[in-house]
Amino acid sequence: MKKEFPVYDICKFSYAQQDEIIIKPLAPYLRSMRKLHFPHRHDFYHLIIFTQGGGSHTIDFEKFQIKPYHGYFMAPGQVHGWNFEGDIDGYVINFSADFFKSFLLNNQYLKKFEFLNGKVQHSVVDIHEKDQSSVIELLNKALIEVESTGKFQLDKLRIILLELFFLIADIKGESEELRGMENHNQIVLRNFEQLIDEHFLRLRLPKDYAELLCVTPNYLNIICKELLGISAGNLIRNRIVLEAKRMLINLELTVTEIAYKLNFSDNSYFCKLFKNQTGMSPETFRKTL
Structure with a gap:
């Protein structure tokens, strides 16, 4: 190995x-x-x-x-x-x-x-x-x-x-x-990103974060699309995939073990999410390292 x-x-x-x-x-x-x-x-x-x-x-x-x-x-x-x-x-x-x-x-x-x-x-x-x-x-x-x-x-x-x-x-x-002072939407987005870093292993849905931010899920989604061009759900999934990529450089961890560490009970769902976000399977990504 x-x-x-x-x-x-x-x-x-x-x-x-x-x-x-x-x-x-x-x-x-x-x-x-x-x-x-x-x-x-x-x-x-x-x-x-x-x-x-x-x-x-x-x-x-x-x-x-x-x-x-x-x-x-x-x-x-x-x-x-x-x-x-x-x-x-x-x-x-x-x-x-x-x-x-x-x-x-x-x-x-x-x-x-x-x-x-x-x-x-x-x-x-x-x-x-x-x-x-x-x-x-x-x-x-x-x-x-x-x-x-x-x-x-x-x-x-x-x-x-x-x-x-x-x-x-x-x-x-x-x-x-040149873009002006940070407005309310930018503050909400920054706090959202910080909360994702803290809770992405446990909280996977925009509504969970919207509740913590005291905003509606729809408003949170509008902010993400306006400032980042992606949905709130995609921002959460991207953070999960980033952590998966970081774990995939450890060649002694199997994909199943990584899925478990990322709090996925179903390995196939983890692989599907990873491929949807990156265009390749975890195994294929690992071969590119």
């Missing part, structure tokens, strides 16, 4: 640095990770900002072209892999969920730092030329601090990274300001 694709914990990458946070130049980091399996998952937040090189980077089965001054932000559990071209360099930051636990539990911060929410559509940022020097300055400052042994090292690192995150949020927000 083929070896399963692993989920890596932050300790594997820590070496002499703190187990809670790792900040390194990208080129030597990649040389030390040559034996890393792809695709794979992490149990920590994983940020890469490229300053040179090319190729592609896949996050949750969606492919992006690598370009200098593109940043990629991955949350715990997301599947990713890469195919590099040329000389690659940049910066990598890994930090545990506990490192920023206070603001990661705060909805206001999560709204501001949407690139940390584990949604592929928010995972990539194009750093504008006018902001590149500011971003690099903060990254270099973090590199120096992570090698220090000061009493308040971790707190200083939190401050530096918060400044970086606010800068990245402002960069991403510039284009979004």
Whole structure:
């Protein structure tokens, strides 16, 4: 049987640095990770900002072209892999969920730092030329601090990274300001997506979420079609299928076991849903990995 694709914990990458946070130049980091399996998952937040090189980077089965001054932000559990071209360099930051636990539990911060929410559509940022020097300055400052042994090292690192995150949020927000302030429908949709992440293993029908959101199922469906072009039911099913894809990279799990883990009592129904959403069976998808 083929070896399963692993989920890596932050300790594997820590070496002499703190187990809670790792900040390194990208080129030597990649040389030390040559034996890393792809695709794979992490149990920590994983940020890469490229300053040179090319190729592609896949996050949750969606492919992006690598370009200098593109940043990629991955949350715990997301599947990713890469195919590099040329000389690659940049910066990598890994930090545990506990490192920023206070603001990661705060909805206001999560709204501001949407690139940390584990949604592929928010995972990539194009750093504008006018902001590149500011971003690099903060990254270099973090590199120096992570090698220090000061009493308040971790707190200083939190401050530096918060400044970086606010800068990245402002960069991403510039284009979004053209669409105007977030309206009520967008707030409902954002809350709906968050509830799906929390409850998709148990709640499968739009009416269940509409009740939690204090709206009607019809209104919830209208919002999804207006803002995303898909139905509320499809949004729920897409999240189930994403989790199925993440599990399918583990070659030691059978399709039946995956269906059970996803709370399907009928394996055939799971396979039918997967094929309806992706156009292929779980077995065929697994062969494409």
